[in-house]
Amino acid sequence: IPVDPFDLVIFGGTGDLARRKILPGLFRRFCAGQMPDNAHVIGAARTEISEAAYRDMIRDAILEFGGVEKTDEAQLSAFLQNLSYVAIDARGETGWRDLKALMRRKVVRAFYFSVAPSLFGDLAERLNNHGLTDHNSRIVVEKPFGRDLETAQKLNGDLAAFFEESQIYRIDHYLGKETVQNLMAVRFGNMLFEPLWNSQFVDHIQITVAETVGVGGRGEYYDKSGAMRDMVQNHLMQLLCLIAMEPPARFDPDAVRDEKLKVIRALEPVEPHHIVRGQYGADVDDPDEHPDYRTAVDNPKSKTESFIAMKTHIANWRWAATPFYLRTGKRLCARSSEISIVFKDTPHSIFGEEAGRHRNVLSIRLQPNEGIKLGVTIKEPGPGGMRLIDVPLDMTFADALGPEGADNVDAYERLIMDVIRGNQTLFMRGDEVEAAWAWTDPIIEGWTNSNDVPKPYDSHSAGPDASAQLMRRDGREWREVT
Numbered sequence: 001i002p003v004d005p006f007d008l009v010i011f012g013g014t015g016d017l018a019r020r021k022i023l024p025g026l027f028r029r030f031c032a033g034q035m036p037d038n039a040h041v042i043g044a045a046r047t048e049i050s051e052a053a054y055r056d057m058i059r060d061a062i063l064e065f066g067g068v069e070k071t072d073e074a075q076l077s078a079f080l081q082n083l084s085y086v087a088i089d090a091r092g093e094t095g096w097r098d099l100k101a102l103m104r105r106k107v108v109r110a111f112y113f114s115v116a117p118s119l120f121g122d123l124a125e126r127l128n129n130h131g132l133t134d135h136n137s138r139i140v141v142e143k144p145f146g147r148d149l150e151t152a153q154k155l156n157g158d159l160a161a162f163f164e165e166s167q168i169y170r171i172d173h174y175l176g177k178e179t180v181q182n183l184m185a186v187r188f189g190n191m192l193f194e195p196l197w198n199s200q201f202v203d204h205i206q207i208t209v210a211e212t213v214g215v216g217g218r219g220e221y222y223d224k225s226g227a228m229r230d231m232v233q234n235h236l237m238q239l240l241c242l243i244a245m246e247p248p249a250r251f252d253p254d255a256v257r258d259e260k261l262k263v264i265r266a267l268e269p270v271e272p273h274h275i276v277r278g279q280y281g282a283d284v285d286d287p288d289e290h291p292d293y294r295t296a297v298d299n300p301k302s303k304t305e306s307f308i309a310m311k312t313h314i315a316n317w318r319w320a321a322t323p324f325y326l327r328t329g330k331r332l333c334a335r336s337s338e339i340s341i342v343f344k345d346t347p348h349s350i351f352g353e354e355a356g357r358h359r360n361v362l363s364i365r366l367q368p369n370e371g372i373k374l375g376v377t378i379k380e381p382g383p384g385g386m387r388l389i390d391v392p393l394d395m396t397f398a399d400a401l402g403p404e405g406a407d408n409v410d411a412y413e414r415l416i417m418d419v420i421r422g423n424q425t426l427f428m429r430g431d432e433v434e435a436a437w438a439w440t441d442p443i444i445e446g447w448t449n450s451n452d453v454p455k456p457y458d459s460h461s462a463g464p465d466a467s468a469q470l471m472r473r474d475g476r477e478w479r480e481v482t
């Protein structure tokens, strides 16, 4: 179903995100018939280039990053027909009148701030001063949304000076992933799980987001952030919230976000010895192409982490006795994002201990091979007596639902369509972001004050040994990264 007609302005229209994600994503929605024919996309950036040159740039980007096996030329040309460009100065007056002249009345106006956060306030002010927005206009902002509580509060204040909270769409692209939404469907669409979803039945929960890539060309940004700011404060935190939150009364933006906020506010401060930080070493097979972290970020004394593992607790009735273990890192042995709900042992084995004991594990696989598996215990087939084994009840979406079941809609395209529809459910509210920083800040300050140095780990490993020890100390183990 096509969304309503819209004008979408992408500030930072020549940047990496616009070329890799936003515009190729819009093109795929266009091909899927979800973008109305008269949708108008306007790239805006500082560079003085002609509209023709901009269209060429985006054509190349779509061909390279579009993720379409064979791009339909006629469709690509039709898409580019509705793409314009204005050279604009976010901090000056150049270009704003041209932008206004390009925009239509009586359509949804959305402004995507794909620029450094330091420009958010300038853009918001100029949009307002030039009369480019009305009460139905929306702005979309990217992470990083601040680097601590203070900067996030400042950004929220800068935006709130000109926009209502209902107009602000803070993107966390993890919320746009198909399986992340499925997590809510599984929890709240089935009778089976919710009664068991608490400390009485759940031993612990693991969230792993493992990447094989290193910091790539983003060394300068990354070295000032580290895994805590880049991944934990936002993506892992959002996953944790969706698992841990109370059932919202309705699947609507504020009902869902109110419940997530309560989870973040209930997070206990993390003890320093419950955290392991790491920095990756060079790829021994190809150290020139894949150097160690410090070389990659060009900072031989860097104390920034490219890996983090931690144990945290949520201080409320549902979860007080269930630890949550979070782990994320770059240059690990596999790209794998998985949430595992590890249930407790049965209270007593009627088969005797020699039959073996197994735990039910519900694992929700976000990527790749999206799907959900439930490990159940059955009898080992054959005449060998009552021995127990684990088998998975497997719902890999591509197998269960056919190719259409696999996630073929990128998180960005889904989220941009939600912006046009005016649905904020999968976007972070200002108070949520601030609460997440309020929890993160003391942890980072602790490292700075204690001169903590991350532990080295091998490229293609599962992180530093201390990460495995963090689990072993509690008599538990990380699920394998595969």
Ligand code: BG6
Pocket: 211, 230, 231
């Ligand atoms: C981004 C981080 O938000 O998420 C990157 O800045 C990270 O460092 C990326 O690589 C991971 O996203 P995905 O969708 O590839 O898991």
